Every structure is written in structure tokens, then in C-alpha cells.
Amino acid sequence: MIRYQLLEELVPVLQGQLVVCNIGSPSQELYALLDQPSNFYMLGTMGLCSSIGFGLALAQDKTVIAIDGDGSVLTNLATLSTIGNNRADNFILLIVDNGSYGSTGDQPTYAGDRTSLAKVAEACGCGNVVEVAASMTADALRSAIAAGEQTVIVAKCESGNVDVPVIELDPIVIAERFAAAVREPVSR
Amino acid sequence: MPTQTDQEIIDSLIANKIRFVTSVPCKQLSGVIELVERTDSLLHVPCNKEDEGMGLCAGAYLGGMQPCIIMQNTALGVVVNSLATLIQFYHFPLPMLISYRGEPGEKVACQVEMALHTKAILNQLHIPYYHFSEPAQVNRLSSILAHAQMSRKPVAILADAAFWSSAQ
Numbered sequence: 001m002i003r004y005q006l007l008e009e010l011v012p013v014l015q016g017q018l019v020v021c022n023i024g025s026p027s028q029e030l031y032a033l034l035d036q037p038s039n040f041y042m043l044g045t046m047g048l049c050s051s052i053g054f055g056l057a058l059a060q061d062k063t064v065i066a067i068d069g070d071g072s073v074l075t076n077l078a079t080l081s082t083i084g085n086n087r088a089d090n091f092i093l094l095i096v097d098n099g100s101y102g103s104t105g106d107q108p109t110y111a112g113d114r115t116s117l118a119k120v121a122e123a124c125g126c127g128n129v130v131e132v133a134a135s136m137t138a139d140a141l142r143s144a145i146a147a148g149e150q151t152v153i154v155a156k157c158e159s160g161n162v163d164v165p166v167i168e169l170d171p172i173v174i175a176e177r178f179a180a181a182v183r184e185p186v187s188r
Numbered sequence: 189m190p191t192q193t194d195q196e197i198i199d200s201l202i203a204n205k206i207r208f209v210t211s212v213p214c215k216q217l218s219g220v221i222e223l224v225e226r227t228d229s230l231l232h233v234p235c236n237k238e239d240e241g242m243g244l245c246a247g248a249y250l251g252g253m254q255p256c257i258i259m260q261n262t263a264l265g266v267v268v269n270s271l272a273t274l275i276q277f278y279h280f281p282l283p284m285l286i287s288y289r290g291e292p293g294e295k296v297a298c299q300v301e302m303a304l305h306t307k308a309i310l311n312q313l314h315i316p317y318y319h320f321s322e323p324a325q326v327n328r329l330s331s332i333l334a335h336a337q338m339s340r341k342p343v344a345i346l347a348d349a350a351f352w353s354s355a356q
Binding site: 020040042043044045047048049050051052053054055056057058059060076078079081082086171172174175178179182183 | 207208231233234235236237239240241242243244245246247248249250251252253255269270272273274277278279280
């Protein structure tokens with residue numbers, strides 16, 4: 001299962017949730033599968049998805065799902081210790097770990113070799129760290145949302161991308177509609 | 189030990205409804221950071237590196253909190269991409285309270301190296317900066333913070349050694 005197929009299975013779970021999505025292919029694939037105002041697409045700034053998502057979770061009460069990648073997490077590994085030491089029970093970090101830099105031509109990352117991001121997250125103080133097969137990711141995410149506890153999910157999947165268009169939304173539009181979705185009262 | 193000037197900085201943050209503060213320490217900033225940590229209305233989340241801090245600030249802003257980052261000028265060597273492709277590209281306000289190391293009064297020679305580039309980097313990025321070299325200038329801070337929030341841009345407050353050493 002590659003990232004696109006994994007995201008496809010997540011669509012019903014992500015609907016209506018605040019989602020901060022990683023730069024490049026992950027955001028483009030999510031945009032193609034489920035565009036919604038409560039998606040924050042990163043158009044640049046590799047590595048900061050987890051940090052943006054965590055800042056958002058600390059600032060307000062709604063559940064935040066940050067969809068990051070193994071290559072990007074390796075770029076900003078220390079943020080796992082910020083996450084591990086400042087608890088926000090509305091924060092779920094989903095690391096789609098395909099062992100490669102997908103957006104740049106599937107070059108291998110060290111996470112696909114000897115580095116375990118789940119063990120790194122645990123060592124950084126993160127609680128509720130689970131490593132799951134790609135096909136189990138939707139269930140793991142559902143459970144994490146229901147549990148209402150800070151969770152890190154490392155979803156192991158295969159390397160590969162599908163051909164989807166780039167995101168043509170203006171960054172200010174992305175930010176404005178996202179901030180409005182954050183402010184919207186919870187209807188459930 | 190925090191000084192009266194450190195307290196005036198905190199008062200300006202609060203007066204401008206800043207709620208989220210991230211920091212990477214500098215010796216000169218220790219008093220301010222101590223007060224940020226102690227102030228109930230400020231959520232202080234120390235970060236490991238300043239680009240990470242800018243990500244946290246962007247998220248906090250999207251969540252409805254006005255952010256501020258406290259860091260040393262050496263950090264400008266780290267954050268150029270984050271400023272250009274996140275803070276400026278998405279129009280996020282971000283006051284940066286910066287200890288401006290490497291100006292006259294500096295004891296560490298290496299600090300002078302990044303001081304040489306500090307204003308050049310800010311100029312290159314079209315980020316307005318305000319150079320504080322005496323404590324009385326802290327009375328401008330509040331309007332600078334308001335300016336960053338109004339214009340939704342990053343601004344830099346460069347507070348040098350003379351500012352911190354003569355703070356009471």
C-alpha cells in the first residue's frame with residue numbers, strides 16, 4: 001500500500017477534522033482526495049508540519065491531526081521532544097513512513113533503514129506511540145481520536161506517488177479558511 | 189534576575205494580547221524568559237531550534253493565539269526559509285524579540301560574525317527591524333508589536349548588549 005491508498009482509506013476519518021498536512025505529495029494527494037477548509041496544506045517549509053500542528057493543538061481545544069512524513073520528521077526530529085514534554089491531548093501526529101523522500105523522487109530515508117521513528121518518539125517522551133501497518137492506519141487513527149489522548153502513529157507503507165495536480169490555492173486563502181474552520185463552533 | 193526592563197517587555201506582550209511565546213535561550217534574554225515562564229497569561233513552549241519555533245508560532249496563530257518568538261540573532265542563519273515560505277507566504281504576524289549579540293560590548297568574538305549579517309538578512313527579507321540600544325527604547329515595543337499584528341508580517345526587535353547591560 002502506498003501513501004495515496006493509505007490517505008484514501010483515511011478520507012472518512014479525516015472528514016471534518018482539523019488536518020495539517022505535509023509539504024509536497026502528501027498535501028497534493030490529500031487535496032485531490034478530500035479538499036476541505038479544515039485542511040491546512042503546507043506549500044513549503046519542509047519539516048515544520050508536526051510543529052505547526054502541535055502549536056495549533058496547544059492554542060485551542062479541537063482535535064488536530066498532523067500528517068507528516070518520515071523524511072520531514074527526520075528534518076525536524078527535535079520537535080518530537082517538544083511534543084513529548086508539552087502534553088496536548090488533542091494532538092495526533094500521524095507519520096506516514098514510506099522510508100523515502102517521496103516528493104523528490106523516492107530517495108531512501110534512514111527511517112526506511114535502521115532508524116525507528118516510533119522508538120525515537122518514545123525516547124523523546126511521547127506517550128501512546130504506535131507503529132502500524134498501512135492497512136491498519138485508519139483504525140489506529142479512529143482509536144486515537146476516540147481516546148482523546150496525545151498519540152503518535154507511525155504508519156509503515158510502501159514508497160510511491162500518484163500523479164496529482166499541484167495545489168493552486170493561494171496560501172492566504174488556505175490560512176483564512178482554515179482559521180475560520182478552527183473558530184467554527186463544534187456541532188457534534 | 190529579571191530587571192524592570194524585562195518586566196516592561198512582558199507588559200507590552202500582554203498589552204498586545206500575545207498569548208503564545210516560544211524561545212531559544214540567550215544569556216541576555218534569561219530575565220525575560222524567566223518572566224515569560226512565570227506569567228500565567230502567556231503559554232511558554234520552549235523550542236529546540238528557531239525554525240521549529242516558527243512552526244509552533246504559525247500553528248498557535250491559526251489556533252487564535254497571537255505569537256511571539258524570543259531568540260538570538262544567530263538564529264537568523266537558521267530561519268530564512270521558514271520566514272519566507274511560512275510566515276511571509278501565509279501572512280502570519282510574528283514579532284521576533286532578538287538579542288542582538290556581536291555589537292560593541294560583546295565579549296565573544298564569534299558572535300560578531302553573525303552580527304555582521306543580521307541587518308543584511310533582515311533587509312534582504314524586507315523585514316522591518318528596530319534596534320534597541322538603551323532601555324528607554326522599550327517604550328516603543330508595544331507599538332512595534334501592534335504593527336506586526338496589524339500588517340501580519342514578521343518584525344524584528346534587535347536589542348543589543350548596551351540595551352541589556354544598562355537595563356535596571
